[in-house]
Amino acid sequence: MAPPTLPGLHDSQDDAQWRTAGERIQTLLDASSSGGAVARERAEQLVREVTDLYGAVLMRMMEVALAADPGLADRFAADDLVASLLLVHGLHPYDVERRVSDALDSVRPYLGSHGGDVSLLGVADGVVRLQFQGSCKTCPSSSITLELAVEDAVRAAAPEIASIEVVAADKDPSAGLIPADSLLTRLRSNGHRSTAWQPVPELAELSDGEVGGFRVSGTTTLVCRMGDDVFAYRDQCPSCTGTLAGAQLSGAVLRCPGCGAGFDVVHAGAGVGGDRHLEPIPVLMRDGVLSMATPQEVA
Known part of the structure; x- marks a missing residue:
């Protein structure tokens, strides 16, 4: 059972405001450049001074709180907003391996929807070693969604890591394993667009x-909710190339309103009775907000 989060913080109506504070601070810093290099330097120094001050105060508060109740460490770590602030100041109560392991647990159900899984082999010298298993139920575009899910979760939980290394699993020709070299590399290769996470x-x-x-x-994009899970796909039917606007779900099957082709939205948009598939777009909970990884054109 997951430890309880801190009361009052995650339910606050102002929670979303604080989650995006970093972006607003960066915007203000960028705007200060219009006053010249000196103005920009002073603004950055001001932010550093304030950040260091609050970091020192947080450290003392953590020492007092954990001395009084060591169980608070779990509650601090379970609250996304509190944990992210502690990470900024290097005060997170969990070590990097525990954070990476918890991050992988958080995306494992999503990987399972694509017929995949991941194991943490270890963390050493800033390198996270992973091994992927499972069958990919669609074309290699599904492996891109796995890459985004895993890399984003790991780097959010442990921003101090230097790199992620994928160790190839033993291959089973009948299982259609996701090739390890297709993971954590596709978005950086030529011919693929880069991505950016957008809160939605x-x-x-x-x-x-x-x-x-x-x-x-x-x-x-076309977005479907199945219970607690949300799945997103590009708005184009791979069979007739038309829009999916007006499509309805029948169980887990999405039917194209134009040609009637069916696609399994739970299993990466795999075609029902055919080899065509929808193009999946990753959706993950990031900083407490559902976010979508949208493609960006490479300059």
Whole structure:
């Protein structure tokens, strides 16, 4: 059972405001450049002084709190907002291996929806060693969603790591294993677009079994909710190349309103009775907000 989060913080209406504070601070710093190099330098120094001050105060508060109740370490770590602030100041109560392991646990259900899994082999000298297992139920584009899910979760939990190393699993020709060299490299190779995570809090408003269309960073997506899980796909039917607007779910199968082709939204958009598939777009909970990894054109 997961430890309880801190009361009052995660339920606060202002929670989302503080989660995006870093972006607002960076925007203000960028704006200060208009006053010249000196103005920018002074603004950065001001931020450093304030950050160091609050870091020193947080360290003393952590020492007092954990001395009084060691169990608070679990509660601090379980609250995304508190944990992220502690990470900034190097005060997180868990070591890097524990954080990486917990991060992988958080995305394991998502990997399972793509027929995959991941094991943590260890963390040493800033290098996280992983091994992927399982069958990929669609084309290699599904492995890209796995890459994004795993890398984002690991780097968010342990920003101090230097790199992620994938160790190849023993191959089983009948299982259609996801090749290890396709993971954590595809988004950096030529011919692929880069990605950027965009918060889309509106996704949380979808009800069970509902299908909604969203325009995110210029990309039109179709989003389906199945119970507590949210799945997103590019708005294009691979069979007729038409839009999926108006598509409905029948169980876990999404039917194209144009040609009637069916796709399993739970298993990476695999075609029902055919080899065509939807193009998945990763959706993960990041800093307490559902976010989508949208493709960006490479300059």
